[in-house]
Amino acid sequence: MNISKKDSLDLGDRMSNEPYDFWGKVRERGKRNKIDNELSKKYLESNNIPVDDWKEQLGTTGCDYYDYVYLTEFIKSNTPQYFLECGPGVSTFVIADAMKKYCYDKYNGNIKLISVEEDMVWYNKLKEKLPKYDFHELSQSDTEEGNIMLFHGLYFKKIPKYDYDVIFIDGPAQMGMCNLDLFSVLLSSKRPLFAIIDMRVFSSIAYLFMFGSNSMRKSGEFLFSIGPINFKASDFNIGNSFSKGKVVEVSERIWFNLTDNIKSENVFMER
Secondary structure, three states, X not given: OOOOHHHHHHHHHHOOOOOOOHHHHHHHHHHHHHHHHHHHHHHHHHOOOOHHHHHHHHOOOOOOHHHHHHHHHHHHHHOOOEEEEEOOOHHHHHXXXXXXXXXXXXXXXXXXXXXXXXXXXXXXHHXXXXXXXXXXXXXEOOEEEEEEOOEXXXXXXXXXXXXXXXXXXXXXXXXXXXXXXXXXXHHHOOOOEEEEEEOOHHHHHHHHHHHOOOOEEEOOOOEEEEEEEOOOHHHXXXXXXXXXXXXXXXXXXXXXXXXXXXXXXXXXXXX
16 A cells, blocks of 8 residues: 655654644644544555554554554664563564564664563463564563652563663553653663653653653654663662662753654655
């Protein structure tokens, strides 16, 4: 299926570098969502990405098609080697498929997708249903509460240690708190880090406060992205890192070198 050049540019422009007006987007979404999803579904079908089959296997509605397109094109453009997914689901199928296509050969198979889940019932279902890739590791972890500056939140107690290029945040369950895994990964990673956030309100507020209003971009129907973040662990005085009841203090003003190098104007080129 081909997507017209006009639709390509129209939808592609909306995927990048767009100032985010929340209530404006809410008003627009009803009339725009249908055409966005139709175009996105055509893109997924034309690239042999069977999202509907994956949704049926897991028995979930998942995200909008638009967001799966963004994940695919992000991986295609940035070719991450180490990808951390907090909260697996249909997105795991999409990320693994894209990494196999666009990252595997580049690194001679030395890539990792780590998916971390807290709910044991969902973990067991995913373990049964997810396709088997030699680079994918599904991990179960309990969560713990912690603090950073003014924000209270949750983080996974056990995340395999890699120098992650990307963290995709769709878990653990918010329960009125923000996700602290982004900060935990920043403290240990030696690489510039991208973060993709799946419409998690309290997390987004915390990240806006920490990284500044210019750092976050709307990247999909329900996705925000940050990065790349160039970070030195010495910028934080963290004591014993994130521990229950302990506050993570910022020792001095943190300067993040945030550059927008995701170019997705031509995401929907004719094929």
